[in-house]
Amino acid sequence: MALDRAARLRAAVERDGPTCVWCGRAFGAQVGPTTEHVVPRVKGGPSWLENEVAACRRCNSARGHVAPVEWLEECERRGWRPDEQRLAQLLEALSGAIGERGGQRRARPYLDAQRRRLRRRGGSSAGQVGRDRPA
Numbered sequence: 431m432a433l434d435r436a437a438r439l440r441a442a443v444e445r446d447g448p449t450c451v452w453c454g455r456a457f458g459a460q461v462g463p464t465t466e467h468v469v470p471r472v473k474g475g476p477s478w479l480e481n482e483v484a485a486c487r488r489c490n491s492a493r494g495h496v497a498p499v500e501w502l503e504e505c506e507r508r509g510w511r512p513d514e515q516r517l518a519q520l521l522e523a524l525s526g527a528i529g530e531r532g533g534q535r536r537a538r539p540y541l542d543a544q545r546r547r548l549r550r551r552g553g554s555s556a557g558q559v560g561r562d563r564p565a
Protein backbone atom coordinates (compact mmCIF):
# COMPACT_ATOMS: atom_id res chain seq x y z
CA MET A 431 0.00 0.00 0.00
CA ALA A 432 1.69 3.15 -1.17
CA LEU A 433 0.77 6.26 0.73
CA ASP A 434 1.94 9.66 -0.32
CA ARG A 435 4.01 11.80 1.98
CA ALA A 436 1.08 13.72 3.46
CA ALA A 437 -0.90 10.54 4.09
CA ARG A 438 2.08 8.89 5.80
CA LEU A 439 2.52 11.88 8.04
CA ARG A 440 -1.16 11.91 8.92
CA ALA A 441 -1.08 8.22 9.74
CA ALA A 442 2.02 8.53 11.94
CA VAL A 443 0.58 11.52 13.79
CA GLU A 444 -2.72 9.73 14.32
CA ARG A 445 -0.87 6.75 15.72
CA ASP A 446 1.69 8.57 17.90
CA GLY A 447 0.32 12.04 18.53
CA PRO A 448 1.38 15.42 17.11
CA THR A 449 4.83 15.67 18.64
CA CYS A 450 8.38 15.07 17.48
CA VAL A 451 9.73 11.69 18.58
CA TRP A 452 13.21 13.17 19.11
CA CYS A 453 12.62 16.45 20.91
CA GLY A 454 9.05 16.14 22.13
CA ARG A 455 8.02 19.51 20.76
CA ALA A 456 4.44 19.84 19.51
CA PHE A 457 4.12 20.41 15.79
CA GLY A 458 2.99 23.83 14.68
CA ALA A 459 3.97 26.80 12.60
CA GLN A 460 7.46 26.92 14.15
CA VAL A 461 7.96 23.17 14.36
CA GLY A 462 7.31 21.70 10.95
CA PRO A 463 6.27 18.03 10.94
CA THR A 464 7.96 15.47 8.69
CA THR A 465 8.18 11.71 8.64
CA GLU A 466 11.39 9.77 8.71
CA HIS A 467 12.38 6.13 8.72
CA VAL A 468 13.18 4.43 12.01
CA VAL A 469 15.52 2.03 10.21
CA PRO A 470 17.11 4.22 7.53
CA ARG A 471 16.53 3.35 3.90
CA VAL A 472 20.29 3.03 3.43
CA LYS A 473 20.22 0.25 6.06
CA GLY A 474 17.47 -1.58 4.22
CA GLY A 475 14.56 -0.14 6.18
CA PRO A 476 11.26 -0.72 4.35
CA SER A 477 8.79 2.05 3.46
CA TRP A 478 6.12 0.71 5.76
CA LEU A 479 4.10 2.68 8.23
CA GLU A 480 5.73 0.59 10.98
CA ASN A 481 9.05 2.11 9.90
CA GLU A 482 7.81 5.69 9.76
CA VAL A 483 7.83 8.11 12.63
CA ALA A 484 6.89 11.76 12.89
CA ALA A 485 9.76 14.11 13.65
CA CYS A 486 10.22 17.83 13.32
CA ARG A 487 12.17 19.16 10.39
CA ARG A 488 15.14 20.16 12.56
CA CYS A 489 15.54 16.75 14.18
CA ASN A 490 14.95 14.89 10.93
CA SER A 491 17.72 16.71 9.12
CA ALA A 492 20.05 16.65 12.14
CA ARG A 493 19.73 12.89 12.47
CA GLY A 494 20.65 11.98 8.92
CA HIS A 495 21.37 8.25 8.75
CA VAL A 496 22.30 7.82 12.41
CA ALA A 497 20.85 4.66 14.00
CA PRO A 498 17.69 5.36 16.02
CA VAL A 499 18.93 4.35 19.47
CA GLU A 500 22.26 6.08 18.94
CA TRP A 501 20.36 9.18 17.90
CA LEU A 502 18.04 8.92 20.90
CA GLU A 503 21.10 9.06 23.14
CA GLU A 504 22.49 12.01 21.22
CA CYS A 505 19.16 13.79 21.69
CA GLU A 506 19.47 13.26 25.44
CA ARG A 507 22.98 14.69 25.40
CA ARG A 508 21.59 17.73 23.65
CA GLY A 509 19.03 18.15 26.40
CA TRP A 510 16.07 17.26 24.22
CA ARG A 511 13.32 14.94 25.40
CA PRO A 512 13.15 11.98 23.04
CA ASP A 513 10.20 9.62 23.30
CA GLU A 514 11.95 6.38 24.19
CA GLN A 515 8.70 4.51 24.68
CA ARG A 516 7.45 5.44 21.23
CA LEU A 517 10.72 4.30 19.71
CA ALA A 518 10.58 1.02 21.63
CA GLN A 519 7.03 0.40 20.40
CA LEU A 520 8.01 1.15 16.82
CA LEU A 521 11.00 -1.17 16.91
CA GLU A 522 8.80 -3.98 18.23
CA ALA A 523 6.02 -3.25 15.72
CA LEU A 524 8.50 -3.25 12.85
CA SER A 525 10.04 -6.48 14.06
CA GLY A 526 6.58 -8.04 14.21
CA ALA A 527 5.70 -6.78 10.73
CA ILE A 528 8.90 -8.23 9.29
CA GLY A 529 8.13 -11.51 11.01
CA GLU A 530 4.71 -11.60 9.36
CA ARG A 531 5.63 -10.34 5.91
CA GLY A 532 9.09 -11.84 5.62
CA GLY A 533 12.01 -10.52 3.64
CA GLN A 534 13.96 -7.46 4.79
CA ARG A 535 17.15 -9.46 5.13
CA ARG A 536 19.28 -6.37 5.53
CA ALA A 537 17.02 -4.63 8.00
CA ARG A 538 16.61 -7.59 10.35
CA PRO A 539 20.05 -7.75 11.99
CA TYR A 540 20.20 -3.97 12.18
CA LEU A 541 16.79 -3.84 13.83
CA ASP A 542 17.65 -6.63 16.26
CA ALA A 543 20.84 -4.85 17.29
CA GLN A 544 18.85 -1.68 17.90
CA ARG A 545 16.28 -3.52 20.00
CA ARG A 546 19.04 -5.08 22.11
CA ARG A 547 20.69 -1.73 22.55
CA LEU A 548 17.46 -0.15 23.70
CA ARG A 549 16.77 -2.98 26.13
CA ARG A 550 20.27 -2.64 27.58
CA ARG A 551 19.39 0.88 28.56
CA GLY A 552 17.42 -0.77 31.32
CA GLY A 553 13.77 -0.09 30.67
CA SER A 554 12.45 3.19 31.92
CA SER A 555 15.23 5.71 32.12
CA ALA A 556 12.83 8.62 32.11
CA GLY A 557 13.78 11.14 34.71
CA GLN A 558 17.07 9.48 35.57
CA VAL A 559 20.10 11.65 35.42
CA GLY A 560 22.89 9.13 35.09
CA ARG A 561 23.00 5.69 33.60
CA ASP A 562 25.26 2.81 34.40
CA ARG A 563 26.83 0.86 31.63
CA PRO A 564 26.08 -2.85 31.71
CA ALA A 565 28.91 -4.90 33.20
Ligand SMILES: [Zn+2]
Pocket residue numbers: 450451452453454455485486487488489490
Ligand atom coordinates in the same frame (compact mmCIF):
# COMPACT_ATOMS: atom_id res chain seq x y z
ZN1 LIG B 1 12.29 17.49 16.97
